[in-house]
Amino acid sequence: MFKFLHAADIHLDSPLQKLQQYEGAPVEELRQATRRAFENLIELAVSEGVDFVLIVGDLYDGDWKDYNTGLYFVSRIAKLRDAGIPVYIVTGNHDAANTMTKTLRLPEGVYLFPIDEPGTFRLPALGIAIHGQGFATKAVKKDLSVGYPAPVSEYYNIGVLHTCATGREGHEPYAPCSIATLESKGYDYWALGHVHQREILSTEPLIVFPGNIQGRHIRETGPKGCMLVAVDEKGSTHAHFHPLDVIRWVRCQVDTGFTEDADEAVDAISLALTELLEKSEGFPLVVRVEIKGRLQVHEELSGDLERWTNEIRSAAIDLSGGRIWIEKVTLDTASPSPTEVPGFVDGPMGEILHCLDEISKDEDQLQSLGEVLNDLFKKLPRELKDGPEAITPDSNEWLSGLLGQVRYMLLRRLTAKGNGR
Structure with missing residues (x-):
């Protein structure tokens, strides 16, 4: 009967995080990754002949450094306008009204949900009502879904919401809501955004996080894309995932237990x-x-x-x-104990290892170590302080892990193995 795309968390022009540039690395491919994934979204909408596209928050990655990001969006979205495919957008925490100091007038065929209260777009020709509310500020802590209107009678009703739902690790607790609250609205489909991992919270009705369309760091591994949703003549909903990403993040675990040297x-x-x-x-x-x-x-x-x-x-x-x-x-193995360092059990090396052991297991000493490092931390560039791999001297867990890495470096340097000294 009709089809639509449900996408979220595009983070257009977001830099891929924590990547050290070096000769031979695919720098340009990485720099353009979010744009190319967005272009894949446009191509999929046109090739599938969908009736509309939903973008559920965080279209952008925050305030534009210049107008080029907005101009790029307008230039690409024009292809959907030419194909007669409207786009409905709610703002999320990264593109909330109070974070965007630069704006451009939305092109024809692109509709933005209100931010002060829930709004509804009706598509009478298809018998569809789409309900949604965007973020007015970055940190929305209340349950926006409570204020969503009752379903429109005889219409297929879609709820569009940028939310952490019941809370997800690694995601700010914005616009929290329960599955029961969403189900109680009586809508036919809930299009969610904010959580970057694809997840189906309910099948009756379908309540879906599609995930983001392009992984940006090591916590966002595997295929990334959007949901292609089809509703048949009987009103049954069928949602299928379509990958859109152009670069994949992967963890490669290697056991070197059988090797003799580096x-x-x-x-x-x-x-x-x-x-x-x-x-x-x-x-x-x-x-x-x-x-x-x-x-x-x-x-x-x-x-x-x-x-x-x-x-x-x-x-x-x-x-x-x-x-x-x-x-x-990264290296993942048990830290050496003094008894694993021949000749150093009772000597200075053993004392150093015992000291590291003691600090790593003592919450107060770890806290003191973090305080010592705090002045240095303040001088670090922002990119080392943000994101999932940030340096965090106020975290005892991070400090304990750091001490484990220090062990090997000390052993190597103090025993002067392989360096000719």
Whole structure:
């Protein structure tokens, strides 16, 4: 009977986070990723001949640094206007009215829900009513869904809401609501946004987070896209996920327990990366390599992590032709105890390891360490303070993990292994 696209969290022109640029990495592909994913959304809408498109918050990533982001949106959305496909948008926390100091008049065929109260767009020819309310401010803490109107009789009713629902890890608790409240409205479909992981909260009616359309950091792994929703002659709703992303984020865990040294570990990682590439369906990959395994190899790797990270990057460039970007290399193994360092159990090295053990298990000492680092933290650039991989000296968990990394570096440098000194 009719079809529509449900998309959210486009974050147009958002930079992909925590990526160190280096020679041979696919820089331009990464820089344009959110735009190309948005273009895929436009192409899908036109090719499927949908009746309308819903964008459920965070079309933008915050205030534009100039007007080019807005001009880009207008230029691309014109293709939907030419195809007779209207677009209905609610603002989310990233593009709330109070965060946008630059604006452009919306092009024909693009409709924005009000921000002071819920509004309804009716499509009489299709028998559809779309209800929604955008964010007036970035931090909306009340349940907006409570004020949504009753369903329009004899119409197919859609609720459009940017929300954390009952709360999701990694997402601000904005516009919280319960599934029961949404179900009680009597709508046929709830189009949600804000949570970047695809999730179906209910099937009767369908209540759906489509996720964002392009992963932007290592917590946003796997395919990203939108929902193509079809309603048949009987009024039954069928929603199917369509990927739109152009670059995939992947965790690559490698057990180096069988390797004898760091060179063999790099070979094992290269093999794992090759297998990832074969399964990538042609997508460029942003990869975090997480190394597990025997202590001997980890000590060698961590003693000069910069060198071995670049050895891994070199291998990735060679085997992938630039289709793999190594975002980060991490080491995951149990920290060495003094008894695992021959000759140092009762000496200065043993005392250092005992000290690290003591600090890492003592909440008060960790807090004191964080206070010492706080002045340095204030001088760091903003990109190191924000996002899921931020430096957080006020977090005891983060500090404890940092001490675990320090162990290997100290062992390597104080024993002067492999450096000729």
